[in-house]
Each structure stands twice: as structure tokens, then as C-alpha cells.
Amino acid sequence: MATGAETAQMLHTSDRQVADRSAGAPSGESAPPAVMQLDNVTRYFGRRAKHRHVVLRNVSLAVPPGEVTHIGGSNGAGKTTLLRLMAGILRPNEGTVSIGGLSSERSWRDFHRQIGFLSAGDRGLYARLTVRAHLEYWCALAFVAPEQRPASVEEGLSSFGLDGLADRRAERLSQGQRQRLRLALALAHRPRILLLDEPRNSLDAEGLERLGSGVRAAIGRGASVVWCSPPGEDQPVAFDRRLLLEDGQVRPL
Amino acid sequence: MNAVLGYRDAVAAVVRRDLRIFLTYRFRWLSRIVGTLLSLTTFYYVSKLARADAVGSHSSYFAFLLVGIVALPVLTGAMTVAQFVRQELVAGNFERILVSPTGPVIGILAMLLFPVAFALLLAAVTLALGVVLFGVHLHLGGIPVTLAVMALGCIAFAAIGLLFVATLIAFKSSAAITWVIAGLGLVGGVYFPLSLFPGWIRWAGSVQPLTPTIDLLRHELVGASLAHAAWADWVKLTAFAAVLLPVATYILSQSIKLSRSQGTILEY
Numbered sequence: 001m002a003t004g005a006e007t008a009q010m011l012h013t014s015d016r017q018v019a020d021r022s023a024g025a026p027s028g029e030s031a032p033p034a035v036m037q038l039d040n041v042t043r044y045f046g047r048r049a050k051h052r053h054v055v056l057r058n059v060s061l062a063v064p065p066g067e068v069t070h071i072g073g074s075n076g077a078g079k080t081t082l083l084r085l086m087a088g089i090l091r092p093n094e095g096t097v098s099i100g101g102l103s104s105e106r107s108w109r110d111f112h113r114q115i116g117f118l119s120a121g122d123r124g125l126y127a128r129l130t131v132r133a134h135l136e137y138w139c140a141l142a143f144v145a146p147e148q149r150p151a152s153v154e155e156g157l158s159s160f161g162l163d164g165l166a167d168r169r170a171e172r173l174s175q176g177q178r179q180r181l182r183l184a185l186a187l188a189h190r191p192r193i194l195l196l197d198e199p200r201n202s203l204d205a206e207g208l209e210r211l212g213s214g215v216r217a218a219i220g221r222g223a224s225v226v227w228c229s230p231p232g233e234d235q236p237v238a239f240d241r242r243l244l245l246e247d248g249q250v251r252p253l
Numbered sequence: 254m255n256a257v258l259g260y261r262d263a264v265a266a267v268v269r270r271d272l273r274i275f276l277t278y279r280f281r282w283l284s285r286i287v288g289t290l291l292s293l294t295t296f297y298y299v300s301k302l303a304r305a306d307a308v309g310s311h312s313s314y315f316a317f318l319l320v321g322i323v324a325l326p327v328l329t330g331a332m333t334v335a336q337f338v339r340q341e342l343v344a345g346n347f348e349r350i351l352v353s354p355t356g357p358v359i360g361i362l363a364m365l366l367f368p369v370a371f372a373l374l375l376a377a378v379t380l381a382l383g384v385v386l387f388g389v390h391l392h393l394g395g396i397p398v399t400l401a402v403m404a405l406g407c408i409a410f411a412a413i414g415l416l417f418v419a420t421l422i423a424f425k426s427s428a429a430i431t432w433v434i435a436g437l438g439l440v441g442g443v444y445f446p447l448s449l450f451p452g453w454i455r456w457a458g459s460v461q462p463l464t465p466t467i468d469l470l471r472h473e474l475v476g477a478s479l480a481h482a483a484w485a486d487w488v489k490l491t492a493f494a495a496v497l498l499p500v501a502t503y504i505l506s507q508s509i510k511l512s513r514s515q516g517t518i519l520e521y
Contacts, residue, residue, distance in 0.1 A: 127344075
């Protein structure tokens with residue numbers, strides 16, 4: 001059985017090969033740089049060793065551009081923690097998370113300009129703000145250039161079928177409509193890294209199709225997508241690789 | 254996009270968000286004005302009963318009170334940012350600021366602006382009610398200086414608000430805010446001249462920014478005499494503002510870093 005370090009090495013090797021293929025580069029030539037890199041990331045909760053709950057152990061992972069990576073794992077495996085580390089919400093206890101060499105600690109602004117994040121669940125909306133106001137707010141927060149914001153807002157509305165709901169408050173949306181808005185927010189600033197935590201949540205068939213289109217459009221722009229969900233769900237996009245998070249380790253499936 | 258312009262637009266977006274949410278409650282502004290009016294009426298009649306030697310006549314005492322009750326909400330408005338951050342945490346909205354290039358420190362600083370601006374507007378309305386309905390004579394020439402005093406006071410109190418946010422994020426508690434605001438009302442001389450109090454309260458009044466703010470406001474707006482030279486209050490207030498804000502901002506950034514390390518940043 002491979003140790004954590006060996007598995008991490010296997011993932012690196014696999015990632016480089018995948019990156020080579022996606023760039024059309026012959027084997028052995030230098031691959032394009034991975035967009036996001038996790039090196040020996042360990043994350044635990046609880047300060048005292050006695051009560052410490054280790055969620056991730058020495059996880060190393062490269063997320064190549066233009067690919068959709070699925071990370072599966074049972075409930076409580078640590079998928080949300082992994083995504084929060086990738087998004088710079090949490091800090092690793094050990095190891096580093098970087099995008100093209102940038103870390104969230106040293107370059108908060110440049111790191112986060114590249115991140116699009118959808119958390120699990122249905123939270124993160126202002127009940128009394130309209131759909132359009134949410135998108136306008138987020139585009140400013142995400143440093144979308146002022147001249148591009150109206151187009152980004154309109155694209156967010158149309159991509160997720162929210163045109164007719166633009167002036168409706170979030171508290172008056174159905175769960176599925178709320179999820180569409182949350183997806184539109186995650187994609188509105190055209191991030192290079194899209195981190196999705198259980199994105200199918202509450203979506204109907206049309207919503208799933210729009211999610212798939214949004215992900216494919218992001219990939220078409222050269223973004224990379226990390227999609228976390230429990231195994232066994234039908235998914236609206238094809239994954240370029242599947243990984244499993246189990247016992248604090250990420251391994252190819 | 255230029256970083257400075259990006260931050261400017263992000264701060265403006267936070268203010269616009271708060272304004273939009275406020276405006277969805279159609280009668281909230283009216284209820285605040287009615288509440289202020291009822292409070293002024295109560296204090297007007299209380300001032301007639303009070304023994305007012307320390308400030309002159311009954312009408313002088315009401316003018317003294319008016320400035321105090323105008324200033325306190327503005328200054329404490331800057332401190333209530335911790336309650337807004339708590340609401341963001343509970344609703345899961347703080348995460349959006351955390352994953353944005355704007356970042357949590359600038360996001361929290363931006364959240365100070367709308368409550369302070371609204372409190373300033375309400376302060377102007379309250380002063381106007383005091384003049385029109387209760388006959389208080391204001392020195393209009395003192396208004397430019399008043400605005401400068403308010404600005405310094407708001408900065409100093411915003412810094413205290415940031416310290417509360419830092420505590421909230423690191424320790425998940427903002428319970429101290431209520432009693433600190435009540436305590437400041439007492440030791441800051443909002444309702445009574447500090448000369449009436451025992452020595453230790455007078456000392457407490459001299460080591461926080463509310464007292465010099467209110468003393469200078471009373472001096473400028475209603476001509477109240479100062480216990481010492483005005484420049485001493487100016488120096489004290491400026492020092493509070495200049496020292497507290499960078500210190501509080503640094504402590505806030507460290508508390509965010511600590512909470513991200515502990516994994517509790519999104520918890521409340």
C-alpha cells in the first residue's frame with residue numbers, strides 16, 4: 001500500500017502527464033505550469049493533540065488548466081475543508097497552497113482574483129437584495145473592471161436563466177433559483193480556478209444543463225474546475241480525472 | 254484593473270449594498286426619527302426637573318443633553334460594525350468577502366461607512382428638531398469645526414469597533430459591546446457633567462475618546478465652557494484617532510489570520 005508521500009508523488013506525476021496531454025505537448029517536454037498547486041497540505045481541527053481531528057494529511061495536488069477534476073468522498077471525508085483551503089478561506093497547518101506561485105498570505109488580492117467559489121448548501125445570499133444587486137455587488141468586490149460589469153451582470157443573468165428574476169429579492173427565490181444565483185456569482189468574474197462544492201444542490205434538469213454549460217464555458221476559457229461531490233451522483237459534465245478523498249488522503253480513482 | 258480603483262469600487266459596493274438593504278425596510282428611517290423625537294421630548298421634561306447648577310439653567314442643561322444624545326449614536330454607530338459582521342457570519346455572507354480580492358479587512362472597514370453616515374444624518378435631523386421644536390440655540394458658525402470633531406471621533410470609535418470585530422472573529426463573542434456603549438454613555442459625560450462624578454469616573458472619562466469629542470461639540474455648538482483649553486481636547490482626540498485606527502486594523506488582520514489558522518473563521 002502506498003504511503004501518503006508516495007501517493008502525493010503519484011498524483012504529481014499523473015498531473016504532469018495530464019497537463020502534457022491537454023496542451024498537446026509531446027511526453028518529456030516541459031508542461032505548462034499548473035494553475036493551482038497544493039504541496040504537502042495538512043489540516044487538522046482542535047488545538048490540543050488529544051482532541052485533534054486530522055482532516056487532510058500531506059495532500060499534494062496540482063490542478064492543471066483547462067480540466068475538470070472531480071474529488072469524491074463520503075460525507076465528512078474533508079471535501080469542504082479541502083476546497084476552503086484551495087479558496088484561501090482556511091490556512092493549512094502545514095504545507096502551501098498557491099496559484100502560479102502566488103499564495104493567499106502574500107498576495108491576497110492577486111490570489112483571490114483568480115478564484116471562483118461555490119460553497120455547499122444554500123447560504124451566502126442577502127435575503128433583501130435582488131438578484132441583479134447581488135451580481136453588481138459581487139462584480140465590484142471581485143475587481144471586475146467598471147466598463148465590463150454591466151456585461152458580466154447580464155451574462156450571469158442569462159447564463160443561469162435568471163433574466164426574469166433580476167429584480168426579485170433572494171428571499172423570494174426557490175431553492176433551485178437561489179442555487180442558480182450562487183453559481184452565477186461564482187462565475188461572474190470569469191475566474192481561472194472554479195471551486196464547486198456540491199454544485200448540483202437543488203437544481204432541476206434545466207439548472208443542471210445550465211451548470212454544465214457554465215462549466216464548459218469556463219473550461220473553454222482555459223479555467224480549471226474542481227468539483228466536489230459524494231460519489232455516485234449523475235453529473236452534467238465529463239470529468240477529465242476523478243480523485244477520491246479518503247482517510248485524509250487524495251488518490252486517483 | 255488598478256488596485257486603488259478596485260478597492261474604491263468595492264468599498265462603494267458595500268455601502269450601496271447596505272443602503273439598498275436599508276431602503277427595503279420602508280419605515281425604518283421614520284421609526285428612528287419618531288424614536289429620537291420621543292427621546293428628546295422625554296429629556297426636555299426631565300431637564301426641567303433636574304438640578305442644573307453644574308451647567309447653568311434648565312435650558313442650558315437641555316442643550317447639554319441634546320449634544321450628548323446626538324453624538325452618542327454617531328460614535329456608537331461606528332462601534333456596531335461587530336454586530337453587522339456577526340450577522341454576516343450567521344447568514345453565511347462573510348464567506349463572499351473572504352473569497353474576494355477585496356478581502357476581509359477592507360470589507361469590514363467598508364461596513365463601517367453606512368451606519369456612520371446614517372447616524373450622522375440622523376444627528377443632523379435630531380439637532381434640527383432640538384432647534385425647531387425645543388428652542389435650542391445653536392452656534393451655526395461652529396458647524397465646520399463640529400464636522401471635523403465628528404470625523405475624528407468617528408475614526409477613534411471606528412477603531413474601537415474594529416477591536417470588537419477582532420474579538421468577535423477570534424473568540425466568537427461580541428457580548429461586551431452593549432455594556433461598553435452603556436459605560437461610555439456614563440463616563441463620557443453624555444447625560445451629566447463629569448464634575449458631578451467621583452474621581453475614578455472622571456479618570457475613566459479622560460482615557461477614552463468620547464469625552465473630548467462631546468466636550469468639543471458642546472463648546473462649538475452650544476457655547477458650553479470647557480474644563481481645560483480646547484487644544485488639549487483636540488490633541489487628545491487626534492491622538493486617539495491616529496493611534497487607535499492603525500493599531501485596531503493590525504489587530505483585526507491578526508485575528509482573521511488566527512481564525513483562518515484555527516479553522517473557525519466562518520463559525521459563530
